[in-house]
Amino acid sequence: MAISKKGTSIQQVEPDEKEPTSVAGLVLENRLGYALRRAQLAVFKHFNEAMQEHEIRPAQFSSLVVIEGYPGITQTNLAKVLDIDPPRIVSLINNLEERGLALRVRCKRDKRSHGIFLSKKGEALTEQLKELAEQSDINATQALSEIERRQLLSLLVKIYAADTIEE
Amino acid sequence: MAISKKGTSIQQVEPDEKEPTSVAGLVLENRLGYALRRAQLAVFKHFNEAMQEHEIRPAQFSSLVVIEGYPGITQTNLAKVLDIDPPRIVSLINNLEERGLALRVRCKRDKRSHGIFLSKKGEALTEQLKELAEQSDINATQALSEIERRQLLSLLVKIYAADTIEE
DNA sequence: CGAATATAGTTATAGTTGTTAACTAGATGA
DNA sequence: TCATCTAGTTAACAACTATAACTATATTCG
Numbered sequence: 263m264a265i266s267k268k269g270t271s272i273q274q275v276e277p278d279e280k281e282p283t284s285v286a287g288l289v290l291e292n293r294l295g296y297a298l299r300r301a302q303l304a305v306f307k308h309f310n311e312a313m314q315e316h317e318i319r320p321a322q323f324s325s326l327v328v329i330e331g332y333p334g335i336t337q338t339n340l341a342k343v344l345d346i347d348p349p350r351i352v353s354l355i356n357n358l359e360e361r362g363l364a365l366r367v368r369c370k371r372d373k374r375s376h377g378i379f380l381s382k383k384g385e386a387l388t389e390q391l392k393e394l395a396e397q398s399d400i401n402a403t404q405a406l407s408e409i410e411r412r413q414l415l416s417l418l419v420k421i422y423a424a425d426t427i428e429e
Numbered sequence: 430m431a432i433s434k435k436g437t438s439i440q441q442v443e444p445d446e447k448e449p450t451s452v453a454g455l456v457l458e459n460r461l462g463y464a465l466r467r468a469q470l471a472v473f474k475h476f477n478e479a480m481q482e483h484e485i486r487p488a489q490f491s492s493l494v495v496i497e498g499y500p501g502i503t504q505t506n507l508a509k510v511l512d513i514d515p516p517r518i519v520s521l522i523n524n525l526e527e528r529g530l531a532l533r534v535r536c537k538r539d540k541r542s543h544g545i546f547l548s549k550k551g552e553a554l555t556e557q558l559k560e561l562a563e564q565s566d567i568n569a570t571q572a573l574s575e576i577e578r579r580q581l582l583s584l585l586v587k588i589y590a591a592d593t594i595e596e
Numbered sequence: 597c598g599a600a601t602a603t604a605g606t607t608a609t610a611g612t613t614g615t616t617a618a619c620t621a622g623a624t625g626a
Numbered sequence: 627t628c629a630t631c632t633a634g635t636t637a638a639c640a641a642c643t644a645t646a647a648c649t650a651t652a653t654t655c656g
Contacts, residue, residue, distance in 0.1 A: 425471035
């Protein structure tokens with residue numbers, strides 16, 4: 263295996279003088295997947311800080327919002343909407359139920375399935391969390407104007423909506 | 430704990446008739462963090478499919494590209510640039526080295542640090558992968574025009590660049 | 597009817613990833 | 627020289643995701 267720099271078998275080499283601190287100028291700078299990942303991590307970091315005192319993780323927040331929007335939704339449908347696997351829903355709902363935020367109600371027509379509802383406490387918390395999330399998004403994207411933020415959102419939705427449909 | 434619907438203790442409830450299949454209409458639709466996550470997963474799915482035959486994971490690809498751009502970069506700097514923890518770099522580089530794609534060269538001035546270089550094989554593969562990645566990004570974002578894609582990229586970079594600096 | 601098949605939810609398991617703490621070798625600076 | 631710092635490493639661990647298999651109900655159809 264040859265070192266590419268000279269093609270000779272160098273044993274001791276100086277590391278490059280430049281000390282890059284960003285991916286500026288590299289192909290990575292133009293890679294959508296990479297940019298999405300980095301931006302997502304940055305935004306999630308803010309989100310997690312904002313939610314820390316309520317001990318709410320991103321997937322829990324999403325679940326709360328969906329249950330609020332569709333009270334009585336079954337676990338299977340919740341899994342579909344959030345595009346996560348059914349086994350993950352179980353522990354997610356277990357946790358919300360243990361904390362008194364949500365509850366399963368066995369459906370009398372189909373006794374296999376459970377409708378999921380928010381408790382009063384869950385509803386109140388969800389309202390509060392939605393505001394925190396809104397604020398957290400804005401904090402995480404200070405570099406963007408309100409118009410840019412909306413533009414970004416609409417572009418992102420186009421991507422994942424298209425991708426969800428074609429499956 | 431009361432069920433919010435009526436405030437009474439319902440034991441058997443019909444699940445909602447509607448069967449939602451997307452987050453359309455919910456607050457989630459307007460949450461930047463959620464949209465970023467979903468879009469990122471969609472794009473990564475394409476990426477992973479494209480890279481499958483080469484057995485290259487996203488972080489490995491990113492590493493190859495950065496090493497190509499900064500031959501002789503130290504592991505510490507690579508970690509900084511990619512914003513990942515030093516321990517992760519170790520197994521990452523181990524893997525690339527075992528596969529003959531990259532190699533560590535001990536720096537003679539500071540014998541603690543290693544410069545990392547691509548082998549000829551690594552360089553050739555990286556060239557190939559960059560094209561695959563480019564194509565994969567385009568496939569994953571068929572719903573976007575070329576202009577929109579560039580817009581999106583610039584918005585994303587603004588977010589994570591700002592976030593990286595302030596630390 | 598009742599046997600075969602399908603579905604909702606669950607459990608267990610394991611692979612993968614990211615995080616933290618602590619260690620070694622070498623460098624630096626008083 | 628001694629104390630402190632840094633680069634890389636190792637190991638332990640927590641979190642997340644995916645898969646397989648199990649239970650209970652439901653449905654289909656001969």
